[in-house]
Amino acid sequence: MAEQNSYLDMQLLRFTTAGSVDDGKSTLIGRLLYDSKSIFEDQLDAVEHSSAKRGLQHVDLSLVTDGLKDEREQGITIDVAYRYFATPQRKFIIADTPGHIQYTRNMVTGASTANLALILVDVRNGVIEQTCRHSFIASLLQIPHLVVCINKMDLVDYDEQAYRKVVGEYKDFASKLDVKDVRFVPISALHGDNVVNRSEKMDWYQGETLLHTLETIHIGSDHNHIDCRFPVQTVIRPHNDKYHDYRGYAGRVAGGVFKPGDEVTVLPSGFSSKIKEIHCFETKFEEAFSPMSVSFTLEDDIDISRGDMIVRPNNQPHMLQDIDVMLCWFNQRGPMPRGKYIIRHTSNEARCMISEVLYKVNINTLHRLEDDKEIGMNDIARVRLRTTKPLMVDDYSDNRSTGSIILIDEGTNETVAAGMIKL
Amino acid sequence: MRYSLTHLKELEAESIFVMREVYAQFEKPAILFSGGKDSIVLTHLAKKAFWPARIPFPLVHIDTGHNFPETIEFRDNLVNKLGCQLIVGSVQKSIDDGRVREETGKNASRNALQTTTLLDTIEHYQFDACMGGARRDEEKARAKERFFSHRDDFGQWDPKNQRPELWNLFNGKKHMGEHFRVFPISNWTEMDVWQYILMENIEIPSLYIAHEREVIWRNNSWLPVSEHIKLEDSDKPEKRMIRFRTLGDITITGGVESDADTLAKIVEEVAAARQTERGNRADDKRSETSMEDRKKQGYF
Numbered sequence: 082m083a084e085q086n087s088y089l090d091m092q093l094l095r096f097t098t099a100g101s102v103d104d105g106k107s108t109l110i111g112r113l114l115y116d117s118k119s120i121f122e123d124q125l126d127a128v129e130h131s132s133a134k135r136g137l138q139h140v141d142l143s144l145v146t147d148g149l150k151d152e153r154e155q156g157i158t159i160d161v162a163y164r165y166f167a168t169p170q171r172k173f174i175i176a177d178t179p180g181h182i183q184y185t186r187n188m189v190t191g192a193s194t195a196n197l198a199l200i201l202v203d204v205r206n207g208v209i210e211q212t213c214r215h216s217f218i219a220s221l222l223q224i225p226h227l228v229v230c231i232n233k234m235d236l237v238d239y240d241e242q243a244y245r246k247v248v249g250e251y252k253d254f255a256s257k258l259d260v261k262d263v264r265f266v267p268i269s270a271l272h273g274d275n276v277v278n279r280s281e282k283m284d285w286y287q288g289e290t291l292l293h294t295l296e297t298i299h300i301g302s303d304h305n306h307i308d309c310r311f312p313v314q315t316v317i318r319p320h321n322d323k324y325h326d327y328r329g330y331a332g333r334v335a336g337g338v339f340k341p342g343d344e345v346t347v348l349p350s351g352f353s354s355k356i357k358e359i360h361c362f363e364t365k366f367e368e369a370f371s372p373m374s375v376s377f378t379l380e381d382d383i384d385i386s387r388g389d390m391i392v393r394p395n396n397q398p399h400m401l402q403d404i405d406v407m408l409c410w411f412n413q414r415g416p417m418p419r420g421k422y423i424i425r426h427t428s429n430e431a432r433c434m435i436s437e438v439l440y441k442v443n444i445n446t447l448h449r450l451e452d453d454k455e456i457g458m459n460d461i462a463r464v465r466l467r468t469t470k471p472l473m474v475d476d477y478s479d480n481r482s483t484g485s486i487i488l489i490d491e492g493t494n495e496t497v498a499a500g501m502i503k504l
Numbered sequence: 505m506r507y508s509l510t511h512l513k514e515l516e517a518e519s520i521f522v523m524r525e526v527y528a529q530f531e532k533p534a535i536l537f538s539g540g541k542d543s544i545v546l547t548h549l550a551k552k553a554f555w556p557a558r559i560p561f562p563l564v565h566i567d568t569g570h571n572f573p574e575t576i577e578f579r580d581n582l583v584n585k586l587g588c589q590l591i592v593g594s595v596q597k598s599i600d601d602g603r604v605r606e607e608t609g610k611n612a613s614r615n616a617l618q619t620t621t622l623l624d625t626i627e628h629y630q631f632d633a634c635m636g637g638a639r640r641d642e643e644k645a646r647a648k649e650r651f652f653s654h655r656d657d658f659g660q661w662d663p664k665n666q667r668p669e670l671w672n673l674f675n676g677k678k679h680m681g682e683h684f685r686v687f688p689i690s691n692w693t694e695m696d697v698w699q700y701i702l703m704e705n706i707e708i709p710s711l712y713i714a715h716e717r718e719v720i721w722r723n724n725s726w727l728p729v730s731e732h733i734k735l736e737d738s739d740k741p742e743k744r745m746i747r748f749r750t751l752g753d754i755t756i757t758g759g760v761e762s763d764a765d766t767l768a769k770i771v772e773e774v775a776a777a778r779q780t781e782r783g784n785r786a787d788d789k790r791s792e793t794s795m796e797d798r799k800k801q802g803y804f
Contacts, residue, residue, distance in 0.1 A: 088699045088771075093511035121780040160666065162647045163640045165693045172511040174691055186668050193670040301508045314524045319557035327556060333521045333672070338507065361520070362552040370507045374520040374553070387528050411668050425673050428528070487673045494677035496667045 087169045094300055096197040097176040097224070099188050099215040104201040105232045109270035110164060110177060111142025116277035117292065119166035120145060161191045170296040185444065185459035186411040188215065189499060192222035193485070196300045199291075200229045204243050204267075205236060208250040210445045217444055220258040221407060221461070221501065223478055225303050227255075227263045228294055235269040239282040257447055259478075262298075266291050304371040305480045309337030309345075310398065311391040312427035312483070317376055329360065329376035330385055335427065335482040336475075337393070338370045339377070346394045347385055348473045353394060354381040371482070388429035390473045390483075398483060399504060400471040403436070406486060406500030407477075408456075408464045414497075415457045422497065423489040424468055427482065432469045432491075439463040463503070477501035512700050519546075519688040520553040521672060522651055526633050526686050527553075527560055529676035533633040533686075534591070536622075536804060537563035539575035540751040541708055542637025544582070545697055546689060548706050551586065562589035564634065566622045568614040568753045569596040570732040575751060578709040593625030611723070612734075613756045619803045623659040626683060633676065633684045636804050641693040642781070645796035651690050657681035659802030685804075694749075694781050698774050702767045712770065714747040714762040725758025749774075749781040 098106055114120045120128075128144045135141075164175040176191030178184065192198065198219040202212050219227055229251055237243040244267045255263055266275055267286055274280035277292045289297070317329035339345075343356045357378040359366040369375045377391065385391075392398065410416070416435055424433040438454040441462040456462050466486075477484030488498040509517065526533045535550060537543045550559045563583060583590045595617050598604045603624065604617045626634060640647045650666055652674045667675055676684055689697070701708060719726040720739045727733065729741050732755050746759035747770070764773045795803075 088512070088695075089510060089703065091511045092508065093514045121777070123779050160648050160663070162644075163691070164647065165641045165691075167693070167695065172693075172696070190668045190670050194672075304507070306507050314521070315528045317554055317557050321556070321558075324556045329556075331524050331553070333517060360555070362555045372514060372517050373509065374517040374524070423677070425675065427673075428525075482671060485671045485673065487670060487675065489675055489677055494675070494679065496669075496675045499668065499670045499673075 091167070091169070092171050092300065093174065094171050094197065094295060094298075095174045095176065095195050096199060096295065097178060097188075097191040097195040097219075098199045098201070099178050099191070099218070104203055104211075105270045106177075106201050107145070108142050109199075109201065109230065109232065109268070109276065110175060111145040112270045112273055112276045113292065114145060114164070114166050115142055116273055117166055117168055161187045168292070168296055173295065185214075185218070185409065185461070188218050189222060189409045192218055192224055193481075193499070195222075195224050196303050197226040197228060197295070197298065198224045200227060202229060202231050202247055202251065203233050204231050204247055205233060207247050208254055212251070213254060213446070214444050216255065216258060216260075217447055220260045223259075223481060223501075225262060225300070226298055227260050228291065229263060229265045230270075230291060231265060231267045232270055234267045234274060234280075234283065235272050239267075239269075239274070239280070241283070241285045244286075264288075264294060266294065305336040306338055306370055307336070308396050308398075308475065308480065309339055309343075309391075309393045310335040310475070310480065310483050311339060311377065312429065313385055313387055313389045313391065314428045315387055316385065327378070328382070329378055330391065331374075331376040332391075332428065333374045334369050334371045336371055336480050337396075338368050339391075340368045344394055345379070345391050346397065347383060348390045348392060348397065349400060349471060350384065350389070352381075352383045354379040354383055356380075388427075390427065390429075392473075398473040398475045401474055402468050402471050404466045404468065404472065404474060404486075405439075405503045406464060406466060407442075407503060408435075408462050408488075408498050408500040410456050410458060410460045410462070410498050412490070412495060412497040413458050415455065416497075421491060423491055424466065424472075424486055425489065426472045426474065426486045429472060431472065433466045433488070435464050436467040437465040439465065464500075466500075474502050474504075476504040512696065512703060515689070515692055515696055516549065516552075516700070518672075518691065519549045522674070522686065522688040523550055523553045523635065525652075525674050525676070526635060526688075529674070530633040530684070532629070532631050533561050533635065534564045534629070534631045535559075535561045536634050536636040537565050537579065537590075538637070538751065539565070539571075539579050539709065540637065541697055541701065541712060542639065542689060544706060544708060545692075545700060546635060546637045547582065547586070548704065549688060559586055559588045561635070562591050564591045564593065564625060564629075564631070566593045566618050566625065567595060568618060569594065570614055570730075570753045570755050572709070572711055572728070572730075572751065572754050574709045574711050582707075591625070591629060593621045595621045597621075598624065613753060615753050615756055616798065616803075619659075619798065619801055622804070623802050626659065631683060632678070633686050635686045635688060637689055638687050638804060639692050639694075639697075640687075640690050643795045645793070645799055649687060649690065649799075651687055652676055653685045653687065654678065655683050655685060655802065659683070661685075661799050661802070663796070663800070695771075695774055698767075698771045702771055708767075709751070711748045711751055713767075714745050714765045716743050717746045717759070718742070719744055719746055719759060723758065726761065727758050728754060730754050749777075
């Protein structure tokens with residue numbers, strides 16, 4: 082629990098966990114919440130009650146993460162669940178996602194906003210298909226930090242060699258991935274070793290506990306503070322006497338640092354002006370950066386509306402109508418041949434079609450499947466989209482916000498796919 | 505640290521972004537206002553999101569008729585100050601019109617009846633998005649809720665068939681007759697809400713602050729004595745220093761003994777709390793899945 086006087090300098094860290102009950106994922110989350118004193122007494126009472134009802138001898142911490150009625154009945158996780166805890170240093174948001182192959186869409190969803198991914202490996206099994214799948218999705222979604230928890234160390238007598246062997250296996254595999262920061266922690270979620278409290282049984286491990294890593298890992302550079310991008314969400318026009326001529330362009334900074342006086346270009350029109358003031362409510366800002374929600378006023382009265390993007394004249398995104406993306410398909414119905422979809426990109430919207438499927442990816446082996454181009458639910462494929470108008474895009478690896486899209490079925494209104502833009 | 509936000513500022517930025525998306529994507533959005541701290545924070549965020557314009561949404565209050573008098577006074581004052589429209593959906597009227605039947609007995613409550621009044625109000629005013637102050641940390645069914653949560657033309661929630669929600673791309677597309685519930689403070693915890701109220705110095709009803717009140721001990725919490733509660737012989741009203749952690753219908757909202765008479769003391773108390781805030785809400789205690797069941801039918 083956070084101390085009340087430190088709350089004004091706490092940071093927020095979002096992380097995702099993927100795995101099944103067998104890996105001890107739920108037990109690990111239960112352990113993190115329990116040992117950081119984030120479980121309330123009435124929640125614990127409920128877990129004790131459920132444990133007893135299932136005839137268990139001990140309090141099963143994994144039941145802390147129980148959700149919907151069907152999930153409890155079937156002992157599975159159907160959907161992403163969000164959990165929260167805090168220490169005096171940070172507030173944490175966990176996107177708790179099921180790890181089965183058929184739930185790729187949930188893993189992708191949970192990963193899309195995460196700063197960090199926890200990958201769970203059972204030390205007895207080493208790197209298995211599921212480990213590869215989770216790691217690949219983390220790298221595909223460009224989660225900046227991976228923490229590989231080598232779990233169930235208690236079942237191998239806390240043996241250093243067993244741990245080293247799995248670390249070696251993982252490093253071999255990870256060389257194929259695009260991840261910058263990978264760390265390893267030997268843990269026992271069941272007994273709490275190296276989760277919140279340092280293990281007394283693994284003095285050969287000199288590294289940090291899992292919670293300490295979560296509390297201290299540097300996340301300051303996770304946002305892009307170089308390329309200025311401001312997608313306009315809406316225009317604020319008060320129409321009252323005091324602010325009669327006020328036109329505020331409201332949005333959330335998607336990249337770079339904007340300052341009053343900066344020369345800016347508005348896309349797609351190409352008109353130029355200067356930033357007059359940056360506001361959020363009555364506070365005037367000297368600079369605005371991602372992920373702040375602010376509104377800009379400009380020196381000149383130019384036509385700007387939702388979907389436009391304010392950028393710097395010498396650093397502009399690409400204006401493209403043919404866009405290559407890594408697409409994750411979410412819907413039971415595969416893409417319609419030459420079907421049209423609504424494409425959402427930042428606050429912008431257009432129509433598009435999948436003009437070409439380049440290849441599918443086997444998410445367990447990372448192999449490209451050049452011959453199999455039939456996209457189905459939970460498939461990941463490299464495709465080319467043709468849009469009805471140019472979109473202002475960046476490569477996903479440069480900017481997760483201006484580099485991402487979703488596709489919406491025009492008939493059912495469902496979100497059928499998500500994509501990472503590749504330039 | 506340069507170019508980094510505190511957790512409260514980041515949560516605030518996310519909520520403001522969501523509210524602006526609602527304004528841009530829907531034709532007739534509204535804020536569901538209960539008079540509780542979460543909907544007060546929501547209203548405060550709306551004020552910030554659209555400044556210097558007025559809040560572009562009406563406040564909709566689903567009134568069970570069993571209110572703390574302070575809640576109504578606070579609501580009317582706030583609406584006055586903000587200059588926005590107030591719409592009241594009355595559960596009493598739904599009962600009088602025969603749309604719902606009042607529960608009877610010792611633990612009778614109008615909580616479940618609100619769903620009908622809420623859905624009738626949404627239909628009558630043709631709201632296509634209703635923003636609520638529900639948070640994912642409150643309850644296990646709410647942990648699975650989206651920011652933009654789709655409701656079919658019966659107002660029902662289908663938890664197993666929710667739209668994936670990625671990055672900050674929100675899909676508010678719908679067919680005629682369907683609507684959305686939107687939860688801008690999904691990612692806030694009770695602690696975040698109190699810290700934010702303290703940081704922003706937001707006015708809240710006095711009910712949240714410890715005062716001496718007349719209460720009875722029932723269902724493991726201190727229930728306020730009011731004209732809406734049926735006293736039995738075994739009930740012994742007494743005076744205690746009480747504050748409320750959540751505000752709902754007066755008949756089901758239990759208080760806790762507390763001497764937290766300032767915002768700072770409340771934050772301190774919440775930090776040390778060992779019980780969840782809804783632990784004193786009789787509506788959640790009816791069964792293990794009572795929130796999920798009510799939400800599926802169209803509850804908040």
